Amino acid sequence: MKIKRDGKPTINDVARLSGVSKKTVSRVINRSPLLNEATREKVEAVIADLGYVPNPQARALALRRNFLIGLIHDNPNAQMVLGVQEGILSAIRETEFALVVRPVNRRSPTMREDVRAFLEQQRLYGVLILPPISENDDLAAVCDELGVSWVRMGSAQLDAEEHMVASNDREAVAKAVAYLVGRGHRRIGFVAGPEGFRSAAERALGYGDALASAAITADPAIMAEGNYTFESGHAAGEKLLATTPRPSAIFASNDEMAAGVLHAAREQGLSVPEDLSIVGFDDTAIAAHIWPPLTTVRWPIQAMARAAAIKLIDPAKARHEPSLFLSDLIERASVNDV
Amino acid sequence: MKIKRDGKPTINDVARLSGVSKKTVSRVINRSPLLNEATREKVEAVIADLGYVPNPQARALALRRNFLIGLIHDNPNAQMVLGVQEGILSAIRETEFALVVRPVNRRSPTMREDVRAFLEQQRLYGVLILPPISENDDLAAVCDELGVSWVRMGSAQLDAEEHMVASNDREAVAKAVAYLVGRGHRRIGFVAGPEGFRSAAERALGYGDALASAAITADPAIMAEGNYTFESGHAAGEKLLATTPRPSAIFASNDEMAAGVLHAAREQGLSVPEDLSIVGFDDTAIAAHIWPPLTTVRWPIQAMARAAAIKLIDPAKARHEPSLFLSDLIERASVNDV
DNA sequence: TCCTCAAAACACACCGGTGTCAGTATGGTA
């Protein structure tokens, strides 16, 4: 009867069997340096023998902090959320941290209180907030109030480095539109994202930047606003393709809307990319699987999430992590020379 | 100086301020019935006043169980994983449980050990396992060994009810193929999923069932195997469309492959659905956003995940939850009468 | 008025770790 009763072995079992005190076992577990090598080996042998694993709840209680980090998001798109989860996991896999997810509803009036209650109840170590709700300063304020550390992701540098991992959407869109210009396009339509979204604003700025540097005058007639859905992209496409002269290329602020534009083009008997070039943004699963495959811009989402997680759990190491990421243009088959 | 120091109020603070013992406060929190109404109100007033929230780690330690449930998956597709997360959340939102996610890599040789270490370290209350790794009995065995309760999701009833939430893929596919038959198709191709996947096997059986009840002889020439990717669907499509007579309809075992078939058809100058009808399975985001929008079969994924979570955390209530779910046929525009 | 007994509340140990500080070897120094 080595272990006292049914359950898993505890630090007391290890202490008793190796003839040392609990505290010494604790030192072994925590790799304390002031510890005799022989003692360490003796204790480690018992630990291995028993298959002892420290109880994280007891640890959390004694340390007054736990090892749970939360992911708060309002499902922007499944691909992205999952990419983020993978990225976070890659950062915490070898640590004792675990990832707790919490989808919220941006439009719910109680969202703020929901998050607050969640954080209070679970006493998380820290949270990571995804766009688009990351654009909401409220949540950061709630975290500060509750003493929960936080890092948010977004499409522009909103906070100090230790709280922010950003993609440079403005520059990325400028690059993408410049690419269209480089292919000979001069009349380039733009489908914006919904008002109130930081990403939408940044992307619009990038479009403006690119036109400006190519000395092209922006024409409001070939600019439309969507709300990041396929349907809104479809409507925007119809509007833009009805103008004369017709744009030879359209940049849509996300892939869903780009797919909508493509659909509208097809309905009007236009071929893509022969009659119309299209570029999207996000590189979601759709982009690769529609016909023709969509040229688009991709956030390095996993790397960003990884960096964000590192900022959260290991600020020292985080100094070597970048805070601003530039997206890549993924060339597929939806763009032709004009 | 109501609360002793900086931190959050504890049960001791509440006890002191309301002039009762810790245990009485504990009874209030846990809604114990043997408790004087006046006392309860007095204590509740102090709790509200202080904004006291019980510490889950201390609770977990004392109760020797925690309130974390894990989701183990090998990203089958983002849409589905996120749907499951939403479903689980809908079941635990009002409880004290939280959801911890753990993506794993099916092909990793250490997968089993990874999961084991994860479960041992975090001491989860229970886990939910998603296909396709849910088809792996190993994981269930590890859970049993560790005393972690588990529920798996899958495409056929593999376990006893308390451990399983299943979709009836066989019947769902049979229904979908019967629908094609009803539309006049007699030469119906089939793109199977990869060998070794239970879902693939079930779906193939459903195809066979439907042909049998329509008295159509299965023709191996118009059956191909893919591995659930767009590319494999494309290859399968090429193969099937090269046969004579050409099939008038093709059922693909998932949407990605259906999209691949669609692509192959387009390359051969065939119009869908005029020259070829296509039906997919899963109703992923792709299905709605390709052209033409794909008729497909949808798992009631959120409802299934919700039921699974309830089975995990509240077996009593779970008796009112179904264990077997039938999928719906989502009619869009990829099928024509023959 | 005194006693009985159930209901209500309490005191205290315990869950499994960690922090603090004191105690014990050990080797070097005077």
Added chain:
DNA sequence: TACCATACTGACACCGGTGTGTTTTGAGGA
């Protein structure tokens, strides 16, 4: 040989809850 700094190790309280057994309270009956 006595003394002291250094290197380890241990005893004990504590983190914030819950379970157990006991005491207090108060209503009803003798």
